[in-house]
Amino acid sequence: MEKHHHEKKTLWVVLLTAVTMVVEIIYGIITNSMALLADGIHMGSHVLAIGLSWLAYVLVRRLSASGTFKGESKKILSLSGYSSGLMLLIFALVIMVEAIERIFHPTDIVYKEAILVAIIGLFVNIASAFLLHHDHEHSDHNIRAAYLHVIADALTSLTAIIGLTAAMKWDIPFIDTVAAIISSLVIIKWSVGLLKDSGAALLDLPGSHEHHHHH
Incomplete structure (x- = not known):
């Protein structure tokens, strides 16, 4: 039952995030803000990524219910995590x-709108982080x-807000660009970590579970 509960929450997060993302991308283009677009x-x-993990849940549930699937369902979850990492990169x-x-x-950047949208994104x-946090199990890649994705998202939203506000205050569009670059560096760091972890789990390498706690 509790796995099913994950599914519902995960789906909600996917839907919430999907809507916000469309808004951020559209406004990123309209307002010309690189940081917002990056966000x-x-x-x-x-x-x-989260959609993948949701699908992975459904798959694992279906497969373990069917009884014909003899493979390791955990592998599906790790594969989903691995694909996410690759896409992020x-x-x-x-x-x-x-x-x-x-x-x-x-x-030229339309600051006020861009900042407003970034703030909505942050919220x-x-x-989403609160929705997912209660399900935070170390055994579950x-x-x-999904949780890391959301946290990383909140960070880029924050970077975008700070970058845009500073750029608006001093009229330096360059800051917006720097914010976007910082965001992508953060994303690269997360994705490499995710690839290492899920890759190790996929290959059954020793130590794939030990270094879960580092960021």
Whole structure:
């Protein structure tokens, strides 16, 4: 039953995040804010990632119910975590390249709207983190991946808010770009960690469970 409970919560987080992400990406484009766009894309990778973990739950439940599946269902969860990590890495690199181009071709940013949307994003992330936190089990790569995604999201939202506010105050669009780059560095760090952990679990390497606690 308790696994089923995970599924429901995870699905809610996916839906919440998906809506916010669309808003952030659209406004990131409208307001020309690189940091907001980075935040939105970052969220998008999480919608995919958390969506994957939700699917993994459903799969594991179906397969363990069918009884014909003799493999290790944990592997599915690790694979889902691994795919998430890979996607995050790709997104981060895309944002990085975009942001670096933006340094050479600065654009005008509609600050007030961008900041407002980033704040909404932050609240959604915090709400999602609370939803997921109660299910925070170390044995479960999946909920852990989803939880980390949401926390990482809250951080990029925060970076975007701070970056945009500073850029608006002193009229330096460059800060927005720097915020986007910082965000992508954070994403890269998370994704590499996730790839290491889930990869180790996939390959049954010793130590795949020991270093769960580090960030």
